[in-house]
Amino acid sequence: MSEDREMGKYESVKWKENDKLKLLIIVGTRPEIIRLAAVINKTRKYFDVILAHTGQNYDYNLNGVFFKDLKLDDPEVYLNAVASLYTYVGGYSDSQGLQGTGRGVYDLNTFTSDEAIIPTRGGDWYDGGFWQGLYLHDWGIENDAIQATWEYLYKVVMLSNKSLERIDKFAETHSATELPAYRAEVRAMRAMYYYYLMDLFGRIPLVQSSSVAMKDVVQSERKTVFDFVVKELQEAAPLLSDAHSNQSGPYYGRITRPVVTFLLAKLALNSEVYTDNDWTDGQRPDGKNIKFTVNGSELNAWETVIYYCDQLKTMGYKLEPEYETNFSIFNEPSVENVFTIPMNKTLYTNQMQYLFRSRHYNHAKAYGLSGENGPSATIEALEAFGYETAEQDPRFDICYFAGIVHDLKGNIIKLDNGTVLEYLPWKVSLDITDTPYEQTAGARMKKYEVDPTATKDGKLMENDIVLFRYADALLMKSEAKVRNGANGDEELNEVRSRVNASPRTATLENILAERQLELAWEGWRRQDLVRFGKFTRAYSSRPQLPDEASGYTTVFPIPEKIRVMNERLKQNPGY
Numbered sequence: 001m002s003e004d005r006e007m008g009k010y011e012s013v014k015w016k017e018n019d020k021l022k023l024l025i026i027v028g029t030r031p032e033i034i035r036l037a038a039v040i041n042k043t044r045k046y047f048d049v050i051l052a053h054t055g056q057n058y059d060y061n062l063n064g065v066f067f068k069d070l071k072l073d074d075p076e077v078y079l080n081a082v083a084s085l086y087t088y089v090g091g092y093s094d095s096q097g098l099q100g101t102g103r104g105v106y107d108l109n110t111f112t113s114d115e116a117i118i119p120t121r122g123g124d125w126y127d128g129g130f131w132q133g134l135y136l137h138d139w140g141i142e143n144d145a146i147q148a149t150w151e152y153l154y155k156v157v158m159l160s161n162k163s164l165e166r167i168d169k170f171a172e173t174h175s176a177t178e179l180p181a182y183r184a185e186v187r188a189m190r191a192m193y194y195y196y197l198m199d200l201f202g203r204i205p206l207v208q209s210s211s212v213a214m215k216d217v218v219q220s221e222r223k224t225v226f227d228f229v230v231k232e233l234q235e236a237a238p239l240l241s242d243a244h245s246n247q248s249g250p251y252y253g254r255i256t257r258p259v260v261t262f263l264l265a266k267l268a269l270n271s272e273v274y275t276d277n278d279w280t281d282g283q284r285p286d287g288k289n290i291k292f293t294v295n296g297s298e299l300n301a302w303e304t305v306i307y308y309c310d311q312l313k314t315m316g317y318k319l320e321p322e323y324e325t326n327f328s329i330f331n332e333p334s335v336e337n338v339f340t341i342p343m344n345k346t347l348y349t350n351q352m353q354y355l356f357r358s359r360h361y362n363h364a365k366a367y368g369l370s371g372e373n374g375p376s377a378t379i380e381a382l383e384a385f386g387y388e389t390a391e392q393d394p395r396f397d398i399c400y401f402a403g404i405v406h407d408l409k410g411n412i413i414k415l416d417n418g419t420v421l422e423y424l425p426w427k428v429s430l431d432i433t434d435t436p437y438e439q440t441a442g443a444r445m446k447k448y449e450v451d452p453t454a455t456k457d458g459k460l461m462e463n464d465i466v467l468f469r470y471a472d473a474l475l476m477k478s479e480a481k482v483r484n485g486a487n488g489d490e491e492l493n494e495v496r497s498r499v500n501a502s503p504r505t506a507t508l509e510n511i512l513a514e515r516q517l518e519l520a521w522e523g524w525r526r527q528d529l530v531r532f533g534k535f536t537r538a539y540s541s542r543p544q545l546p547d548e549a550s551g552y553t554t555v556f557p558i559p560e561k562i563r564v565m566n567e568r569l570k571q572n573p574g575y
Contacts, residue, residue, distance in 0.1 A: 015173065016048045023047035081163040081170075082182050085189050086253060088156045090341040090350030090465070095148035098196070099465050099523060100341060100352045103130075103145035104152065105196060106523045108556065111135055113525035114380040114539045115516060118357075120431040121438050125374050132430055137536070137545055137553040141575050147559035153197050154207075160190035162210040184239035188255045191232035192263060198225045198274060199527060202555035202572055214565050226274040230267055230292070233260045242315060246337040246464065253342040258315050262338050262468045265308035268292060269476050270531055271301040273554075280550040280573045287483055305480035309473040312338070317470040319498050324398055326469060327448045329462045336471060340464035345451075351459040354521065358445035359401070362414065362421055366407035367450055369458030376428050376442020377520075379540040384516045387425060387443070394499045399520045400425075400443040408452060415439070430541035447521050471495050471518055479511045508532070530554045550574060 015022055023043055025036075043049050091097020095104040110116050111134045118131040125131055133139050139146060163186045171179050197204050206220040206228055220228075237260045243251035245259050267274065272284045287301035294307050320326055320336045331337065343350055356364070357374045364371030377385075377400055385396040396402075404422045405413050413421045427441035435441070454461035474495050478488030488506035495518055496503065504510045512532050516525065529535035535554050538544040545553065552574025563569045 020048040023049045025051050081166045092349045092351045095152050102353050104149050109523045109526040114378050115525040116375055117378045118374045122433045141557040141560040146556050150559050153193050156193045158210055160186050181239050184236040187232050188236040188260050191229045194229050200556050217566055219569050221277045223275045223277055233264050246340040248332050259339045261308050261311050265305050265476050268301045268304035280552050302480040302484035306477050309477040312473050323499050329449050329451045331464050336469050337466050338468040340466055343464050345455045345460040353459055354445055356458045366413045382425050384513055393517050399447045401446045402443040445521055475515055478506050482506050
């Protein structure tokens, strides 16, 4: 994609005023593009042509190559206004993408929590104190990663605004039946990115134009953004496809109605947090008093969660019989995954760094890959899983490498000095420099099946990155029922029984624990801890910061360099 196209600096599509006969050509699949390439190019000599792409099996890095190599002009409607946005959902460099890269959305939601830690190991993983700062909640207002995450999220918002303007301009002279669906898809995309911004930063600018000057940007209260996001998603949903976005086909990797439904459930679940404009005063709205209009009925927050989770079941989502299926090398057929980032080591530029970062160098080398010997489970995570107890959760060995590890042929992996590589989970702490377990402390990320054919040090693999899945919806429903005064045992134990874990009573404490067990390494822990009022507490290697009990670190600061460009932006309390 050219820089100009990336920045959205091109004119809205329109017929050329050349007195030629107007011809609209619609293509979808790659074979169609290849077969018709010569014909399409010929028609441009004699007709005024607009080429539209339906989006079927669309990926810019593949389809876009066809258009370039076959000397085809880009399809003007879908490609430019909708499909181009999906190149930003995944990422290939720091702070880009919703998951897969480092120093971005995932790391801000994971290494700031009691779920995962990146210990300083001598000269490794200090990086100017960045990783320690995340874990200690001592990130400051000039943190480059926080700023880069803000800029990435707003980049997609602004490109979405440009796309909506382009669709509207095209609609002035065309009556294509696909345009309302395209517009709804972009609105849903923009709403999703505002959801992440609101979750991470609280009080943010709500910008709906691509041409607004930075100096004119106005900050909105968190509840205002929340109301906007809910409205956008609710209005977009009926116009979207019911397709399972994670599965191969024309809607693979796209925002469909199930994706929006999941997001609406997640918004309602966190509505006590998101409708609170002052998160430092120790008070929150009561979810029973937060009202949503859903399908013509007024529901409270918890009833709304239940409604949308039930909708996902109606749409055909269910638990996979085997937990591991959702994270297998070829996980596209999963009936549980709701939204994923498509991965293919030859067709996509998206990267998955998490496994690469976590495994010891020799561990990764034994797979024919590379590693960075970093991220590990915390002491709290080990305790939650009951590690080395009679009640150890069955998912521990699926989610973590611990103890002696083997290559894919079953051979024991050794360190450079010939001793056996053995991960020591309990030895983890924030700084293990100059200790006997500097290289080996910590249980390491496992969860995704090893793809031995992965490229780029193992970062370009086949396993699609899981963003949303139905197990989360079941746990959301269980929590909502309990918060609404009902019994949530059924949903909680449906999740637990899948892995042959013993039944538990659905208390809020047990549900929070279950979310850690079921969703380990999936990027939800910070949000969950904030909702349960536990994010700012002290835990292993992390004392509570002065005044942190107020809750000010539950959102990140507005990056200072952004505020310098617009002094009307007020810094979040406590920073």
